[in-house]
Amino acid sequence: MARAPRRGPYICGIDAAFDVLSGKWKGFILWELEVHGVRRFAELRRGMPGVSEKMLTQHLRELEEDGLVHREVYAEVPPRVEYSLTEDGRTLNRALEPLGAWGVERMRREGTEAVDVAGTAHG
Amino acid sequence: MARAPRRGPYICGIDAAFDVLSGKWKGFILWELEVHGVRRFAELRRGMPGVSEKMLTQHLRELEEDGLVHREVYAEVPPRVEYSLTEDGRTLNRALEPLGAWGVERMRREGTEAVDVAGTAHG
DNA sequence: TGCGGTACTTACCTTTCCGTAAGGGGGATC
DNA sequence: GATCCCCCTTACGGAAAGGTAAGTACCGCA
Numbered sequence: 001m002a003r004a005p006r007r008g009p010y011i012c013g014i015d016a017a018f019d020v021l022s023g024k025w026k027g028f029i030l031w032e033l034e035v036h037g038v039r040r041f042a043e044l045r046r047g048m049p050g051v052s053e054k055m056l057t058q059h060l061r062e063l064e065e066d067g068l069v070h071r072e073v074y075a076e077v078p079p080r081v082e083y084s085l086t087e088d089g090r091t092l093n094r095a096l097e098p099l100g101a102w103g104v105e106r107m108r109r110e111g112t113e114a115v116d117v118a119g120t121a122h123g
Numbered sequence: 124m125a126r127a128p129r130r131g132p133y134i135c136g137i138d139a140a141f142d143v144l145s146g147k148w149k150g151f152i153l154w155e156l157e158v159h160g161v162r163r164f165a166e167l168r169r170g171m172p173g174v175s176e177k178m179l180t181q182h183l184r185e186l187e188e189d190g191l192v193h194r195e196v197y198a199e200v201p202p203r204v205e206y207s208l209t210e211d212g213r214t215l216n217r218a219l220e221p222l223g224a225w226g227v228e229r230m231r232r233e234g235t236e237a238v239d240v241a242g243t244a245h246g
Numbered sequence: 247t248g249c250g251g252t253a254c255t256t257a258c259c260t261t262t263c264c265g266t267a268a269g270g271g272g273g274a275t276c
Numbered sequence: 277g278a279t280c281c282c283c284c285t286t287a288c289g290g291a292a293a294g295g296t297a298a299g300t301a302c303c304g305c306a
């Protein structure tokens with residue numbers, strides 16, 4: 001659905017990692033799923049103030065396509081869809097931890113304010 | 124010059140880190156400086172096939188503004204300008220290593236081709 | 247005399263990203 | 277029967293990112 005069809009060739013691992021992470025809300029989605037394990041669409045939406053349904057759907061689809069997020073549809077009425085991390089998604093989150101720590105340290109040194117969104121993410 | 128003036132407030136460390144890293148060539152610039160220590164403008168340009176002078180200048184300026192890159196101008200003719208990493212830039216590169224390793228592992232598993240650009244970057 | 251190299255700056259244009267708003271199809275609730 | 281909730285999809289449009297190409301000012305080399 002209209003996204004630059006990268007997925008290689010990449011010049012390095014960072015390039016490959018950034019490719020699947022590019023998108024305004026993807027880091028946040030990964031963190032929500034890391035914290036809560038399983039989330040439904042509307043739960044994710046409520047957990048991420050500001051995200052539109054369109055972008056949430058689009059990013060979830062891309063993350064699924066990239067094998068980071070698992071999507072489980074239950075044939076019920078009203079529909080129920082549950083999202084969770086795949087093993088790849090979990091290892092990605094673990095690989096992001098040092099970067100998150102660096103960012104936190106940087107914020108501390110610079111005195112940059114952090115917005116608190118109920119359970120601050122990534123360290 | 125014309126960049127969304129973020130620099131906080133951030134929702135987490137990842138957010139803060141991604142803010143200074145956003146830009147098509149920034150990861151590559153950081154890695155070039157990590158590998159070579161000190162580089163001149165034209166050397167960076169030659170090391171990054173595809174980058175335009177405009178984007179290289181712009182990204183270098185932003186990295187300098189964010190305290191990741193040091194810019195040293197020598198009052199000579201013809202002009203000489205040398206770029207190198209600050210301590211912050213070096214710690215950022217170290218924090219990026221697990222992410223780079225994740226990307227490399229992913230490329231290996233998916234059989235994604237990597238482009239070789241003389242000294243493959245970030246792991 | 248004209249070209250290449252140094253390190254940029256500027257103007258213009260295309261591509262990509264993202265937000266807004268609306269619709270959809272069924273069911274439960276008031 | 278009107279509205280709300282579920283999980284999306286589609287169309288439209290603005291903003292931001294980034295590419296192209298030209299210009300700047302000076303010098304060395306052939």
